[in-house]
Amino acid sequence: MGTTSRPPMGWNSWDCYGTTVTEDEVLANARFMAEHLLPFGWDTVVVDIDWSDPTARSHGYNAGAPLTMDTHGRLLPDPGRFPSAADGRGFAPLAAQVHELGLRFGIHTMRGVPRLAVDRATPVPGTTATAVDIADPTNACEWNPDMVGLDHSHPGAQAYYDSTLALYASWGVDFIKADDMLWPYQAADIEAYARAIARSGRAIELSLSPGRDLSTTHEPHLREHATMWRICDDLWDRWEDVEANFARFARWAPLSGDGGWADGDMLPLGRIGLRAERGEPRDDGLTPDERVSLLTLWVIARSPLMFGGDLPTSDPGTVALLQNADVLAVHRDSRRNREVFREGPLVMWAADGHDGTAYAAVFNLGDEPLALSQDVSRVGFAASGGPEVRELWTGATFPRREVPVQSDDARGVAPGSAALDLALPPHGAVLLAGPAV
Known part of the structure; x- marks a missing residue:
């Protein structure tokens, strides 16, 4: 209706x-x-x-x-x-x-x-x-x-x-x-x-x-x-x-x-x-x-x-x-809005935007601060090229960090990929926009 x-x-x-x-x-x-x-x-x-x-x-x-x-x-x-x-x-x-x-x-x-x-x-x-x-x-x-x-x-x-x-x-x-x-x-x-x-x-x-x-x-x-x-x-x-x-x-x-x-x-x-x-x-x-x-x-x-x-x-x-x-x-x-990850206090959502833009929301449901690195592909962002990833509430930008092929990244991002480094307060969230894959 x-x-x-x-x-x-x-x-x-x-x-x-x-x-x-x-x-x-x-x-x-x-x-x-x-x-x-x-x-x-x-x-x-x-x-x-x-x-x-x-x-x-x-x-x-x-x-x-x-x-x-x-x-x-x-x-x-x-x-x-x-x-x-x-x-x-x-x-x-x-x-x-x-x-x-x-x-x-x-x-x-x-x-x-x-x-x-x-x-x-x-x-x-x-x-x-x-x-x-x-x-x-x-x-x-x-x-x-x-x-x-x-x-x-x-x-x-x-x-x-x-x-x-x-x-x-x-x-x-x-x-x-x-x-x-x-x-x-x-x-x-x-x-x-x-x-x-x-x-x-x-x-x-x-x-x-x-x-x-x-x-x-x-x-x-x-x-x-x-x-x-x-x-x-x-x-x-x-x-x-x-x-x-x-x-x-x-x-x-x-x-x-x-x-x-x-x-x-x-x-x-x-x-x-x-x-x-x-x-x-x-x-x-x-x-x-x-x-x-x-x-x-x-x-x-x-x-x-x-x-x-x-x-x-x-x-x-x-x-x-x-x-x-x-x-x-x-x-x-946005379209195709969906939860893509949930483990412990960490929840991630992704959505498709217009004109080559992707959106992601990352949440910390826990009672303690949460520092994490995430492979950008998990939330639909391109590994390189296009504008930087931007946080929409604050306007802050997040560079996509290259993880060398020979690296064993201790924070769980695969070698040869690109990562976003995020710090979330207790019960906090970021809403991100960036170039789509």
Whole structure:
């Protein structure tokens, strides 16, 4: 279903504001993105979960919440947090303001129908059914109390999704993060949701969550119906969360591309936890080297990039990482992205670029510094000729060292080859560009 030639890039409110983000906070982040990040490809602003709950709070969900809803059981933005949504205007005024900045507007949705709609037996537009008729309470979300599943053997279930997507399209929504779709795998809902988007008449990118234990056997189905799909549970600002995604991306990166993207979740960087699900207000808990490693992995694996921190109050050094055009060119243009080596703390990735360029990412997952020499051919670089190998985060160049034929190089590079000498800090990475073989 995806149409994007590169993975989506943007901002999402979850890591900093959880369920409680306000219209003013969305617009502050949108304006910052338009001014500082749009020229680098960051173009999507997403309002995450529970925008209809007037009682939303940090650190959890509210059972029996008095969700804002229309007479057809379709959720509406809470006008207390989103004043422009008053009088049934929905997200249309906010989306218009985001569009005026040159950005796309996105929202979070949940699988199914609101419990409150079932309680009220709200009518399904275009049918004689009510929410009671189309509900499947046995397939409810395990972690959010607002919704119950849909009975897709009833035609009213598709009609309900059609009506909700028609509403979102009328607001000007460009991107939807549809949650509770992948664990367990909800094939019928994914198909019905994608069908409703197609019927809405608006080009809307579909992101599916969460990705706990997601199997690559689903890839053809996912690619047919969605733009991006999560391959992990929620990612937070802990090195163990980042490290766990190395193995997942190694499985999924070769399957990404052509408008369908494996998603390693949001980037929990910058100023996060302001009113979020986990933790108190803070600058993210990763070290500078860990931030570079996280971004390098997401870039070389061509994951969608959704920044989770509050942009206006995030550290300028963190924001500067999002403005590296050379790094983002790897994300935009590279192909055949793949893990090529993993042994102990050392992980290496390679990718093909344009015009005779190759890319490589080298990671130290260990807790100690790592000095190494690597045969340049292992990551796709030519042994000689062409420009020097360049590190894209810093701009530093690395000469290719000739290893004499008679040499017995103690660092494991074969005699007669060319080597790169690298020094990586704990949990550090380099992202390299050089002449391809």
